[in-house]
Amino acid sequence: MLKKLTSxxxxxxxxxxxxxxxxxxxxxxxxxxxxxxxxxxxxTGLAGxxxxxxxxxxxxxxxxxxxxxxxxxxxxxxxxxxxxxANQRFTALQSGEVDVLSRNTTWTLTRDTSLGxxxxxxxxxxxxxxxxxxDLGVTSATQLDGAAVCVEPGTTTELNxxxxxxxxxxxFEPVVIENTSEVTAAFFAGRCDVYTTDASGLASARNVSAxxxxxxVILPEIISKEPLGxxxxxxxxxxxxxVRWSLTALIEAEEFGITSENVDEMxxxxxxxxxxxxxxxxxxxxxxxxxxxxxxxxxxxxxxxYGEIYQTNVTDLLGLERGLNALWTDGGLxxxxxxx
Amino acid sequence: MSPKHSKKSDVNPVVTLLYxxxxxxxxxxxxxxxxxxxxxxxxxxxxxxxxxSQNIATGFGFLERExxxxxxxxxxxxxxxxxxxxxxxxxxxxxxxxxSIGIFLATIFGTIIGIATVxxxxxxxxxxxxxxxxxxxxxxxxxxxxWYAVINRGLPGVRQALNxxxxxFLSNRGLYIPVMADNPxxxxxxGGFVLGIIGALILxxxxxxxxxxxxxxxxHLSVGLGIVFAxxxxxxxxxxxxxxxxxxxxxxxxxxxxxxxxxxxxALLLGLTLYTTTYIAEVVRSGIQSVPxxxxxxxxxxxxxxxxxxxxxxxxxxxxxxxxxxxxxYLNLTKNSSLAVAIGYPxxxxxxxxxxxxxxxxxxxxxxxxxxxxxISLSVSFFMNWYNKRMSLVER
Numbered sequence: 248m249l250k251k252l253t254s255x256x257x258x259x260x261x262x263x264x265x266x267x268x269x270x271x272x273x274x275x276x277x278x279x280x281x282x283x284x285x286x287x288x289x290x291t292g293l294a295g296x297x298x299x300x301x302x303x304x305x306x307x308x309x310x311x312x313x314x315x316x317x318x319x320x321x322x323x324x325x326x327x328x329x330x331x332x333a334n335q336r337f338t339a340l341q342s343g344e345v346d347v348l349s350r351n352t353t354w355t356l357t358r359d360t361s362l363g364x365x366x367x368x369x370x371x372x373x374x375x376x377x378x379x380x381x382d383l384g385v386t387s388a389t390q391l392d393g394a395a396v397c398v399e400p401g402t403t404t405e406l407n408x409x410x411x412x413x414x415x416x417x418x419f420e421p422v423v424i425e426n427t428s429e430v431t432a433a434f435f436a437g438r439c440d441v442y443t444t445d446a447s448g449l450a451s452a453r454n455v456s457a458x459x460x461x462x463x464v465i466l467p468e469i470i471s472k473e474p475l476g477x478x479x480x481x482x483x484x485x486x487x488x489x490v491r492w493s494l495t496a497l498i499e500a501e502e503f504g505i506t507s508e509n510v511d512e513m514x515x516x517x518x519x520x521x522x523x524x525x526x527x528x529x530x531x532x533x534x535x536x537x538x539x540x541x542x543x544x545x546x547x548x549x550x551x552x553y554g555e556i557y558q559t560n561v562t563d564l565l566g567l568e569r570g571l572n573a574l575w576t577d578g579g580l581x582x583x584x585x586x587x
Numbered sequence: 588m589s590p591k592h593s594k595k596s597d598v599n600p601v602v603t604l605l606y607x608x609x610x611x612x613x614x615x616x617x618x619x620x621x622x623x624x625x626x627x628x629x630x631x632x633x634x635x636x637x638x639x640s641q642n643i644a645t646g647f648g649f650l651e652r653e654x655x656x657x658x659x660x661x662x663x664x665x666x667x668x669x670x671x672x673x674x675x676x677x678x679x680x681x682x683x684x685x686x687s688i689g690i691f692l693a694t695i696f697g698t699i700i701g702i703a704t705v706x707x708x709x710x711x712x713x714x715x716x717x718x719x720x721x722x723x724x725x726x727x728x729x730x731x732x733x734w735y736a737v738i739n740r741g742l743p744g745v746r747q748a749l750n751x752x753x754x755x756f757l758s759n760r761g762l763y764i765p766v767m768a769d770n771p772x773x774x775x776x777x778g779g780f781v782l783g784i785i786g787a788l789i790l791x792x793x794x795x796x797x798x799x800x801x802x803x804x805x806x807h808l809s810v811g812l813g814i815v816f817a818x819x820x821x822x823x824x825x826x827x828x829x830x831x832x833x834x835x836x837x838x839x840x841x842x843x844x845x846x847x848x849x850x851x852x853x854a855l856l857l858g859l860t861l862y863t864t865t866y867i868a869e870v871v872r873s874g875i876q877s878v879p880x881x882x883x884x885x886x887x888x889x890x891x892x893x894x895x896x897x898x899x900x901x902x903x904x905x906x907x908x909x910x911x912x913x914x915x916x917y918l919n920l921t922k923n924s925s926l927a928v929a930i931g932y933p934x935x936x937x938x939x940x941x942x943x944x945x946x947x948x949x950x951x952x953x954x955x956x957x958x959x960x961x962x963i964s965l966s967v968s969f970f971m972n973w974y975n976k977r978m979s980l981v982e983r
Contacts, residue, residue, distance in 0.1 A: 334940045338949045341641060361644035362947030383840075394840040395760065400937070401944030409657045409667035420841070421657040422851075423941070424931040433931070436739040437759055438850065440840045481642040 275479070275486040276537065279346055284325040287312035288345035291330040292428055293448060294455035295565045296351045296371075296475075304328045307560045308349040311370055311477050314493045314550045315347060318542040323549035332425045334401040337362050340480060347490055349477040351445065353403045363481040367491040370476050371561075372571035372580050373445040374469035375407050378453060381464050383440060388468040392417040397430050397439035399423070404444050407471040431456050445473050450565040489536055492586070496543040499525060499583035500552035502574060507551040514544060525586050532586065543586075553581065634950060649946045650675070656941055658933045660849055671942050678938030679959055685852065685934065686921040686963070689859045693920060694913075696860065697867025704872045715868065723865040728926050730862055735854035735930040742850075745841055754834040754845070762848040763835035772826035779822035786818065787811030851932035855924065863920045867913065874909035875901065906978050914971035918964050925960070935959055 279285055289297035289308055297306040313323040331339050331350060340348040341363055351373075352358075354366040377396075379385045388411070398405050400423045412419045422439050424430040431452045434442040442452065446469060453460050477494065479487050500506070503522050505513050514526045523529045526547075527540035536542065550556065554574075561567050573579025604610050638645050650672035657667050661677045662684060703715035722730070739759050743749060748758035754765040767773060787807075794805035823829075835845030878901050886896045927934040935956050943952035 334944045337944060337947055341643060341947075341949075357945075358947070360642070363638075363641035363643035392839060393843070400941045405656045405941065406945065409655055412657075413667055419657065421659050422931055423659065423933065423937065425928060425940070433739060436736075437744045438739045482640060 275483045285316045286346045288348040294451040310556045311349045314546045317545040317549045318493045321545045353473045364478045368494045369474040373473040375471040376446040377466040378442045378449045394440040395420040396441045397434040411470045497553040500547045501554040510547045678935035682935045692860045693863040696864040700868035701871025719865040727862045731858035734857045738850040763842045763845045765834035766846045768831040768833040770829045776819045779819035783815040783818035786814045870912045874905035877908045878904045910975040
């Protein structure tokens with residue numbers, strides 16, 4: 248509860264700290280190296296992506312930060328997490344509160360440009376959906392005229408929602424509440440007829456937060472494209488490279504079939520030149536990134552590959568199949584740029 | 588080294604200047620002003636440089652762009668097609684709405700409870716004090732969240748809405764009441780109401796003049812009240828007494844028609860009013876107790892009625908003590924309304940937050956809402972200072 252009350256003042260304070268903090272290009276890597284850990288901005292609690300259960304953060308977004316820490320320090324635990332609401336997140340990144348924002352954040356043109364961010368890649372291809380109570384008898388989003396819709400402020404979701412109802416010529420009453428847990432609580436209490444967010448978020452709310460998941464149904468319509476990925480401040484290319492290629496290494500590892508289980512064996516025995524380059528047997532890539540040669544080895548041995556991360560956090564917990572997030576070789580969109 | 592007994596002309600003029608009181612005080616003021624100015628200039632230019640180096644957009648051009656997000660309640664026409672400027676205006680008006688109604692209610696309840704705490708009746712006094720001590724000592728944010736949870740979870744869903752009176756529905760979607768259907772007559776009735784108030788004020792002036800001139804008392808209060816209500820009633824009759832009612836009915840997901848008080852607005856108004864009432868009650872109590880007992884005794888011995896004593900002797904003197912701290916409470920209520928963001932009422936801060944996030948222009952957004960709050964607070968302050976001056980002791 249207290250987290251929420253500080254959100255306004257935090258935004259104000261953070262924006263004021265933009266005044267003083269002279270964040271300069273190229274210095275993030277040095278600063279992170281010096282402080283010895285990665286400052287990672289995550290959500291205030293979204294199961295599957297970033298959720299603190301029992302004091303430990305877990306989720307696909309959390310694992311991206313752990314991968315960056317593993318690449319830089321050889322220690323995936325060298326991360327400090329900051330839970331941010333949708334409204335706080337960009338200011339927190341801009342002002343230097345966090346070094347990387349890995350918070351189920353959609354990559355859009357405006358954010359990439361006028362918000363002064365750079366996106367390092369896509370960790371999860373998502374789309375916005377709607378969830379309703381089953382007893383309403385609604386089967387399609389086109390029947391939602393006049394509904395009260397719970398939504399988080401400052402999200403692409405909020406904008407897509409307005410666009411969708413406008414395009415369909417329908418009315419809605421937005422109930423805009425900051426903080427994921429509060430907005431889902433309002434929905435479960437019946438304040439809204441509909442809860443809208445990314446489909447993964449709906450699954451997270453239904454499977455993890457709801458008392459009785461079978462009381463709710465997720466409607467078939469997916470009304471938007473939501474490529475979620477980690478973002479860094481604009482103007483620090485070296486740092487952007489490290490985050491981008493740490494993420495790529497996760498996917499590349501899955502493409503090569505390297506897992507946290509067999510990574511040692513692969514390093515010692517594989518004769519595949521691609522694997523040898525990735526795992527640092529053939530040196531060069533680490534140096535190019537300004538890291539140790541075993542950067543990717545550390546990522547895979549400590550965090551796992553993309554498929555492993557997805558399995559633990561998304562499939563097992565939320566019951567979502569790979570879908571768009573399967574490797575390109577399996578008909579999905581996950582495609583690692585050449586690591587060479 | 589200057590000689591021991593120097594003549595005036597030998598003294599170094601710079602030293603004389605340094606010992607000159609006027610010169611020094613001017614010098615200090617220039618230094619302080621320069622320092623503040625330089626600091627401000629440094630902050631602004633540094634901010635601009637930082638924002639530019641991070642490629643973050645600046646300026647107020649975004650106010651003209653389409654907002655593209657929805658706002659749940661608005662006193663003016665608003666849709667996602669409207670621009671950011673209008674969205675912020677909606678936020679400002681929502682803030683003013685909850686603040687003004689809150690101030691009005693808190694003043695009335697505060698006065699009643701304040702008088703109750705100095706009452707001779709033990710039960711009344713006890714209840715007043717118990718209320719004050721309970722609500723004053725719980726942080727207002729927790730109260731807001733509490734009331735919001737009570738409304739959301741305590742009230743039935745929209746299909747099982749409570750229906751205490753025909754046409755009135757209470758559910759966790761808010762309170763729906765029937766209102767008079769749109770008719771041009773209502774505009775003129777409102778005009779009649781304003782006219783009635785002006786008439787009553789003129790009557791009051793006239794009756795006071797007559798009282799001073801002749802000593803005859805005219806019951807301007809009851810007659811004035813009569814005028815205030817009679818004029819709009821007359822207008823209503825002239826327009827053919829329209830009786831058509833716009834009643835809320837359940838349609839699809841929600842009620843349509845009628846007037847509505849949303850759960851967010853209700854929770855916010857309830858929380859702010861109950862909290863501020865406690866402070867106003869204390870202010871009123873201290874004001875009444877500050878008037879010496881001799882004043883009312885003297886009035887009694889002059890033969891004044893007890894209701895007159897309160898109105899003409901005690902209250903005017905108490906008001907001088909009450910008004911300055913009352914101003915503080917009005918300002919507090921207005922500023923506390925920004926906690927609305929916690930429960931989803933679209934006030935200025937809530938709308939600004941969304942705007943800042945969608946445009947990324949936090950500095951401009953914060954600047955706007957700081958300016959607006961400052962303006963509202965200063966206006967309340969100016970008005971109350973004017974009222975205070977009017978009420979203060981006229982010394983002859």
